[in-house]
Amino acid sequence: MSVHHYPPHSLLADYARAGVGIVITAVPLIASGSFGVVAMIILAVMMLFLVYGLRTLLRQFTQIDVSEIGIRSIGPVARAITWDEVRKVSLRYYSTRRDRQKGWLQLSVKGPKGSIALDSQLDDFPTVLETIFREVSERGISPDQTTLENLKLYEDNRGKAA
Amino acid sequence: MFGYVVQRVLIMIPTLLVVSIATFVIIQAPPGDYLSNEIAELLEQGDKAAAEKLEFLRKEFGLDKPMLEQYAVWLGVWPGTNGYSGILQGDLGWSFEFQQPVLDVVGDRLLLSFVLNFVTILFVYAVSFPIGVYTAVRQYSFGDHAMTFVGYIGLATPNFLLALILLFLAKTWFGVSIGGLMDDEFIGQPMSWDKFVSVMQHLVVPVIVIGTSGTAGMIRRLRANLLDELQKQYVVTARTKGMRPTRLLIKYPLRMALNPFVADIGNLLPQMISGSAIVAVVMSLPTSGPMLVHALQSQDQYLAGSFLLFLSFLTVIGMFVSDLLLAVLDPRIRLGAEAGR
Structure with missing residues (x-):
């Protein structure tokens, strides 16, 4: 059994993004002092950053427990999926840069009553990844082509970095 | 996500x-x-x-x-x-x-520009996608050569020239005037079924004229990308393992070849609106293009500024939409990417 959490420095970056987003949307909203169509759009964008900030806050108080029984998130939004219940596992890569470098991975484990999504910011993410894919492959669940490619490239990259 | x-x-x-x-x-x-x-x-x-x-x-x-x-x-x-x-x-x-x-001045024109350009985008995608796939799958066939030839003509012919030719042909062959975006009797009238039909009839030629070069370019890009994918090792392996050609095409190479196709959406929206200005002048279309040109010439600063801001906004939104689609279509690690920050 291993327990993982999001390290403070990665959460700080997310808090900064949420904060900057809220400020740069709130300033014109307050300065304009009206609630026209444009202001409504800005308000919607501000809500997006607010939700992002709340998600980061939830992450701060969430721990991920990976054991031989299954995976569970411990915290304000608790969820547990045993390995036998896993229906799908996917590994996706996102990057906001045009050359698609310096992005991050998102691992999603889907169970019957919901899913648990983890970002590569999680501490000891490679171990979590390895455990999850070992457990699901033992149970005959085959991930999609993109997930397999990402897994292979991630391991290759780590191998090169080492 | x-x-x-x-x-x-x-x-x-x-x-x-x-x-x-x-x-x-x-x-x-x-x-x-x-x-x-x-x-x-x-x-x-x-x-x-x-x-x-x-x-x-x-x-x-x-x-x-x-x-x-x-x-x-x-x-x-x-x-x-x-x-x-x-x-x-x-x-x-x-x-x-x-x-x-400015809002009152541009209101109708922006709506008409949006309708015209939205239909043009649909036209570009609907025509270029099947032709692009066909020319790649049937490389060097008669159909490929014919489509490539038509594509080059589409790329090389200026839009305003095509507009003049089609205006002339429509007048001499069919006896119809296709200038404007609706019959004169509907100008300034509220929307009705007859007005809608009139707008649709008048849209055909402008859509072909504005969309031709975009369609030709898109066909060339899709063909080149798909040919690259079709020659890759995994396609050969799948073929030797007996995978059906259509299923193989749809499941892997086509999906990969779609990336630049989707990435183009970002540039397509502003190009369609600003690029159609000359065609709109030639065809007397009451769209935003000619008004933007005139506003810039006369230094009508708020009118011109609002137009330019609108075009920029469309570019930014277009890039956002294309990036989201790319993230959904192809969430793969790039070689050398430092995943796991």
């Missing part, structure tokens, strides 16, 4: 702000403004009170204020003569030439 959307939106906001500043500076860059040009004409005609009138109007419209203040008023974060009334409040400013609020 949510984190990706938020980070992408965060990048969009300063981009839009910088674009709005650049737009305003560009509009203000030429010496003088609409009013000084107008007054110069009055002075030439011997109007003695023109100079006083100029001062009054410049004060009235806030043109005597520093550029930064004018920008803040236009944006709606600084009070002008009407209090806080700018883009953030949905007020695009005043058109000096039309003596009307």
Whole structure:
């Protein structure tokens, strides 16, 4: 059994993004002092950053427990999926840069009553990844082509970095 | 994905702000403004009170204020003569030439531009996608050569020339006038079924004219990308393992070849609106293109500025949509990417 959490420095970056987003949307909203169509759009964008900030806050108080029984998130939004219940596992890569470098991975484990999504910011993410894919492959669940490619490239990259 | 959307939106906001500043500076860059040009004409005609009138109007419209203040008023974060009334409040400013609020001047034209360009985009995708796939799968066949030839003609022919040719052919062969976007009797009338039919009939030729070069370019790109994918090792392996060709094509190479196709959406929206200006002049289309050209010539700053800002906004939104689609279509690690920050 291993327990993982999001390290403070990665959460700080997310808090900064949420904060900057809220400020740069709130300033014109307050300065304009009206609630026209444009202001409504800005308000919607501000809500997006607010939700992002709340998600980061939830992450701060969430721990991920990976054991031989299954995976569970411990915290304000608790969820547990045993390995036998896993229906799908996917590994996706996102990057906001045009050359698609310096992005991050998102691992999603889907169970019957919901899913648990983890970002590569999680501490000891490679171990979590390895455990999850070992457990699901033992149970005959085959991930999609993109997930397999990402897994292979991630391991290759780590191998090169080492 | 949510984190990706938020980070992408965060990048969009300063981009839009910088674009709005650049737009305003560009509009203000030429010496003088609409009013000084107008007054110069009055002075030439011997109007003695023109100079006083100029001062009054410049004060009235806030043109005597520093550029930064004018920008803040236009944006709606600084009070002008009407209090806080700018883009953030949905007020695009005043058109000096039309003596009307910009929103009233551009309202119908923007709607017609949107309809025209939306149908054109659908046309470009609907035509180029099957042809692009066919020419790649049947490389060097008669159909491939024929389509490639037509594609080159589409790329090489200027839109306005094609517009003139089609106008002539429609008039001489079918005896119909296809100028404008609707029959004269429907101009200024509320929307009705007959008006809708008239608009659709008049859309056919402009859509073909505006969409031809985009279609030809798209066919070439899709063909080249798909050919690259079809020659890769995994396709050969799948074939040797007996996978059905159609299933193989749809499941892997086509999906990969779609990336540049989707990435083009970002450039497509503004290109369609600004690129169709000359065609709109030739075909007497009441769209936004000719009005933008005229507003820039006459230095009708708020009208031109609002148009340019709208085009920039479309570009930024287009890039956002294409990035989201790319993230959904192809969420794979790039070689050398430092995943796991």
